[in-house]
Amino acid sequence: MDKKMSVMVVDDEEIVRESFFHWFQKYGHMVETASSGFEALEKLEKNPFQVMFVDIKMPGMDGIELLEKVKQEYPDTIVIIITAYGSIESAVKAMRIGASDYLLKPFKTDQLSLVMERISQQEKLVSEYKYLKGRLEKITRFENIIGQSAAIERVFSIIPEVAQSNSSILLVGETGTGKELVAKAIHAKSHRCHLPFIPINCGSIPDSLLESELFGHQKGAFTGATHARKGFLEVVSGGTLFLDEVGEISPKMQVDLLRVLEEKKITSIGSREPVDIDFRLISATRQDLERGIADGTFREDFYYRINVIKIEIPPLRDRKEDIPILLEHFIEKYSHETTSQIDRATPKALEFLKQYDWPGNVRELENAVERAVVLSKSRTLGAEDFSFLQSPTPALSSPLSLRDMEKRYIQQLLEENQWNVSKTAKVLEINRVTLHKMINRYKLERPAETK
């Protein structure tokens, strides 16, 4: 027992309290004593204790009553009941209420040692569990959704609210906005967090296969079904099912799923026995499902069933103020994952990224940063490291003159070639001198970091 613990001994007899006190002191544990249940509760309010040794027979509040109160208010505190010979029944009752163990007075010294040994191991397991759970939460929780903008803050605030309910959720957002991350965050915040989170991309699985994936099948249900297999709807058992690209589901499958959502039962392919199921459904789409309803490709009743709560996830272009923080996060992530040592991006690079429209949203930004980190030869990412991205396209919104168009194109090519005039001239199939003249004419300036 190498871990020092905080222990409280509650007994109305002073000599018992003293005996315990001196004993625990020899282990270096922090020991506190209380002569009554009331005193114990008062002391607990000031300081939490890991372990309590509670005498069952005490005037005023007895050990059982104290145990009930402690378990109610401080469920993590381990309570050991001390009892005299002949009061086994109360000890059994105490164990039912939540006592971890009991000791019959007087006990052998090694019995107490054994109890403390068990507690120590239990504490170790609990702390390991909490640590791992914390790490898991960190992986699946808000930490992975990055942003400070008002648009993403609205999503953050809604997650804990909806997580506690069982209602179906529809996440609507463009590709790459982080719909699955939001779904995982909702799952992690819900009471189902210790149960499975199963994501299925409906768009990538053919309809017939999707049916077997979701509902499972019996052996011999169809050619190739060499053994029975449970479907995800059954495997998820109590957890969260995340249907991505729900707009891709065929009308037939929509009917089947609608029935499942209404009846909370499934019948696997080739079976006649319905099985009770319990799961929380989170669906996601990048399509306009209402248009699908109008077109007749999406069932209205299924739409309303999956769309009890709708969360819209903003595209990156609507939260460009999050780009710096996202950029910093991805640079750190990929600097760790790859051998490249990148510290930061230049202000020009950031400005360039802010101007970009990001049709692929955060995923596109992540991929762009990964590529830039891998290919960059310097410790800072400059605008030229992102030259593979399509330039902002203001030309579409406001027509450009031929002169402006030429100026922009030359500027872009120069940046792509790190202001190497010879290379750029070669691409433009003009003379180097001509290019120099054009640079002067258009007053193009070489960025400081490429000089």
Next chain:
Amino acid sequence: MSLTPRLGKRGHFSKVFKGIIVDYMDQEERLIGVVPVGEVPEIALKVIAAHISGYFNLDPQVLAPLVSPDYAFDQRRMQYDAGIILKTLESMTFSDFEKVVAVLNLDLFVPIFAHVFGEARQGGKFALVSLYRLGKNPEDLSSPSPLMYERAAKVALHELGHLFNLYHCERQRCLMHFSGGLESLDQTPLNLCRYCSADYKYYLSR
């Protein structure tokens, strides 16, 4: 092992146990009283004193016996309350001694425990050692064990360790490892592990 030397002369015992003891030779003399309470075999006192000298490198002196502690006898349990005996000892003056180990041949208990081999307060001045249960053979309780004196010395050193503020140690190969029964006591070594040894050295250097 020779047990004939004069007690209280540390130099002699440190030769007997040479090679086992850690070197605390440069410290000042620390007197430890070994006091029999009631009738106690003299050989047990000598062995305990020899071990205190040899293993802890302290200067033990066997003192005149104290009367049997009838005041601590519990009629219901037919045992002697170790806490009461310690309190009585604490009220007596042993001003020449830094720590005192009282040796008894009586069955000791602490209210929560069925019995104890020894008792001491963490960082206190007095320790108790009971020979009463140490002579038993764990395999066959009716036959006496030749290990009694070694066990008595072990309990005395362990309790003395508590007086020097050493805590119970989780390492099995350490004198300060807790042993609740004779079997585990027999497996416990007479030496401190290096961590407890360092703590002991630190305590003495303060």
